[in-house]
Amino acid sequence: MAAPSNADSGRYLLEVTANTSAERTQVAQIGVDVLGATKLTTISVVADKAQYRALQATGLPLKYVGDFEKELKSLGKVDFSDPQPGQVGTQDFPSGYTGYHNYAEMTAELQQTVRDHPTLASLRSIGKSYQNRDIWALKVSDNVATDESEPEVIFTCNQHAREHLTVEQCLQIIKRYTDNYANSAIKNLVDTREVWFVPMVNPDGVEYDIATGSFRGWRKNRQGNGTDLNRNWGYKWGCCGGSSGSTTSDTYRGPSAFSAPETNVIKNFVDSRVIGGVQQIKTNIDFHSFSELVLWPFGYTTANTAPGLDATEERAFRTLGQQMAATNGYTPEQASDLYITDGSIDDWMWGQHKIWSYTFEMYPSSGGLNSFYPRDTVIAAQTSRNDRAVDLFVSYSDCVKRVINVSC
Ligand code: 0X9
Ligand code: CA
Ligand code: CA
Ligand code: ZN
Numbered sequence: 001m002a003a004p005s006n007a008d009s010g011r012y013l014l015e016v017t018a019n020t021s022a023e024r025t026q027v028a029q030i031g032v033d034v035l036g037a038t039k040l041t042t043i044s045v046v047a048d049k050a051q052y053r054a055l056q057a058t059g060l061p062l063k064y065v066g067d068f069e070k071e072l073k074s075l076g077k078v079d080f081s082d083p084q085p086g087q088v089g090t091q092d093f094p095s096g097y098t099g100y101h102n103y104a105e106m107t108a109e110l111q112q113t114v115r116d117h118p119t120l121a122s123l124r125s126i127g128k129s130y131q132n133r134d135i136w137a138l139k140v141s142d143n144v145a146t147d148e149s150e151p152e153v154i155f156t157c158n159q160h161a162r163e164h165l166t167v168e169q170c171l172q173i174i175k176r177y178t179d180n181y182a183n184s185a186i187k188n189l190v191d192t193r194e195v196w197f198v199p200m201v202n203p204d205g206v207e208y209d210i211a212t213g214s215f216r217g218w219r220k221n222r223q224g225n226g227t228d229l230n231r232n233w234g235y236k237w238g239c240c241g242g243s244s245g246s247t248t249s250d251t252y253r254g255p256s257a258f259s260a261p262e263t264n265v266i267k268n269f270v271d272s273r274v275i276g277g278v279q280q281i282k283t284n285i286d287f288h289s290f291s292e293l294v295l296w297p298f299g300y301t302t303a304n305t306a307p308g309l310d311a312t313e314e315r316a317f318r319t320l321g322q323q324m325a326a327t328n329g330y331t332p333e334q335a336s337d338l339y340i341t342d343g344s345i346d347d348w349m350w351g352q353h354k355i356w357s358y359t360f361e362m363y364p365s366s367g368g369l370n371s372f373y374p375r376d377t378v379i380a381a382q383t384s385r386n387d388r389a390v391d392l393f394v395s396y397s398d399c400v401k402r403v404i405n406v407s408c
Helices: 021-029 049-058 068-073 103-116 165-179 184-192 203-210 261-272 311-328 345-353 376-384 387-398 400-404
Strands: 011-017 033-038 042-048 062-067 121-128 134-140 152-157 194-198 281-289 293-296 331-334 356-362
Touching: 011 049, 011 068, 021 033, 021 042, 021 049, 042 049, 062 068, 103 121, 103 134, 103 165, 103 203, 121 261, 134 165, 134 261, 152 165, 152 387, 165 184, 165 194, 165 281, 165 356, 165 376, 184 387, 261 345, 281 345, 281 387, 293 311, 311 331, 311 356, 311 387, 311 400, 345 356, 356 387, 387 400
Parallel strands: 152 194, 152 281, 281 356, 293 331
Antiparallel strands: 011 042, 011 062, 033 042, 121 134, 134 194, 293 356
């Protein structure tokens, strides 16, 4: 394989053979941008020159794939330049991707859902992003205007800007649960649950990623150099080498837990669902891409159980995780089996609120930067691929331990 030359962008796409969580965590701690894991043995990373040398020093087998910018350019729609002052760019997805929703289109879609289904869907802004965009939460349930005594579920999508397929996943579940309400199985789920959706947790990052009409491979929010929202949550924040203190890192955890407006908005919303001392939200799936994984807590430790996560709970997490994965062909495992993370949403949901929280890593199973940008022609198949997993998850949201025949 060709080695990096001085003529390239200074950011390299590499594949590192790292067979264990410890090796993958070691790679992540070098500060490289970890893109995804191939069958959990090879990880694709973006490294600068110094990180490339640090990776070589680990002795782990390394394959130079190519230049980061050249790979994105191979999509034909890439631009790393900042918009000129006063010239914001097209603010939209390029051709081949127009089936994806930008912020305005996502907002319009949610508003249309409420107009079409006023008794089933309601929409509220739960707060503002760093750049002052509304963060929308849509609720789906029967008698939607009434806060009924039904188990609540929250789907969160798109913490990471470039993971555009996840917005489509949230929108697809919304559509299925409203447009298909006449279906008795759907009606039963919708009537017995209150389902919340935050389809775009990181709208500023999304708009930045597409603002020039080309993709930039952007992950974080847009505060300063960007905070990785999935390292900014307040349960064991920054505890364990699973995030970075360097502002330029793609896993920058921020100066303090919930320093990012976007995580803080969702924290406040979830906190507000504690009523009479009881958390109403029982379950959460946080959608990411890519690697086709179903992950459960904790991410901060490789131990299967930990204070606040006992053996019975771990067995319930694992069993439901495996059952969901059996329906979509993803690989089920504990989050830290991938690599150590701290300050992630699932650790906070469970550690702080005992909300059964899973992370789904969507299509595709492997690849480099282009894997964040599958053509819009895959949206329908790759979102409906999760229909059965999502429905199973919602159906167990009254009592996840039911899945191992333990009562709640
Ligand atoms: O690193 C992440 O935040 C997730 N991968 S991604 O490529 N979408 O950025 C994986 C998180 C896994 N760990 C936990 N869910 N705790
Ligand atoms: Ca209801
Ligand atoms: Ca309720
Ligand atoms: Zn992600």
